[in-house]
Amino acid sequence: MTTADESLAALIADTQHFSPSVRLSAFRSLSKLGVVANQALPDLTNALNDEDAKIREGAAQAIGQLGREAMPTMVRMLTHPDKYVRRNAVWGLGKLGPQAKAVMGELCQALKDEDPRTAAGAAQAIGSMGAEAAPAVPQLAEAMRGTNIVLCRLAAKALSQIGRPSLATLISHLKHHDPFVKGEAAVALGWMGPAAAAAVQPLTELLRGSQMRKASPSQYASGLLGCGTPTTPVAPPSPVAADNQTEEGTRINAVTALGRIGPDAMTALPYLQDALTDASDSVRRAAEVAIRQVQGVE
Template sequence: MKGFVSLARRLRLPLGAALLLSAGCGGTSTPPSDTATEVSSAPGNGAAQPSTARGASPQTPGVLTVPGEGRSRDLATLSIPLIISEEEGLLVPTETGPPISPAAEKAWRNLMRPDLAAEQWDAAQQALVELGAEATPLLNRELGSSEEYHREIAATLVAQLGTPSEATQKALLPLLDDKSLFVRANAAAALAPVAEHSETVVPVLTKLLKADDPQLRKMAAMNLSSFGKEAAPEVATLAAALEDSDAEVVLPVVQLLGRIGPRAEPAMQRLQQIAFEQEGEVKRAAQTAIEQIRTSANE
């Protein structure tokens, strides 16, 4: 499953996963001041239910977006030549390639305004999400922007639009190594539904389980709910994540270890400890994971 953002940093989970931090989580951008990160969830509220090899496919990528408040952005930050459309009075790129929707360009310009109130920022973001595929050419353009903030927001929005097109996948792959953890995490969330990129995406998400920011760890755990046995090479990191104090991180990881099966044996001792010491959903998930690992080993 996946997630998204609100005031200075917010998570939304249209798919069942979540993405991350404020402007430049781990990057160089300066986030708005006096704002708190809060997590809100859409249907599913977190981890996807376990399935077989892959986890339950997320309906929407998890992402943390950042509003324009406190960010100095203007039209000069757009890195391509622009002209004014006489019909719409909007900026339209003059470079060759897929045409940019005037509606998408207008919504993007609004999103980049530094003076937006939280509600206006949300409305501009929602306008782009509702455009769906119509917004894709613009978002692909911004994924390649030299402006870190542009890449962050574009990656967040792409993750919210569902399984990306081949062109968008091509634009997302380099961002898995982006200097911004925010960009990296959202790119991974957007690519999570694409099975052919599992071997690349899973290591990015598991590495984020070690992040200092708790929302980043939670986002990574939630997005890992999309996977199963293909995460086996990351068992050592997953087992270490079981020490996290946040149940919203531990629960999806426990479920993933169960789906991995016998190759998750190195995590068995910690799973048994959780099954003995914890209560509620985490306890039941650990008991199920232990049974899955043992059953698969005996087959």
């Protein structure tokens, strides 16, 4: 009978096989084993320099599953010339959560990677540390203001995961000239929920400052005007994607964020009620839901 140790030894031996398909199969099997396959780390590391791009990527994927022991290797992978190796490095470090705090500086540097997915993965990895990643707030704020729209969203998400230490930064981004940045800051504050109570006034100002257009009488039920609680629950629209940010999108995200803050956003209630007369159906639906959340109805 073959023991687990013998099976692992066989897989490690296969990482040196002359056949690329056999080697790739070994990498996949080692990936499934996770930290149990730590003995394979030296051979997997050697494979990162293989001439075959698929071999390099397969080895990188396996290393990303090896846990904390492979962290030094993953850090070195962050500067590998192959973007697929770098991507697997940030993804692997992201799985470690707060355990990767010691390499936060390297992950912050990866936020500037020329490969958009590597940069976005770095933001996710930092966000997975939660409040432990507070020192990375300035770098995440800078990443929000770049030209990578996906990175903007994920950096904002990471700031929301960090929590209170990033609150002032997200609030300041509500006044940014770029609607992408303003919108994603609002979404992130909404993700924080009641912890973002300090953002109620800036979110209200964002809602008031946007170019709200009134609906015609035929566009909304007269029974909703001026009321505090819509009679029929409705599903809120999803936050507007950063690549589709408009004045309407800004209003939707501000309204949605106020709703998610809940009863602590009671001072915004008159403006949410006013949003029930907005020309945009999506804004009106978001306002209906937000009013119920602020009033504690749902």
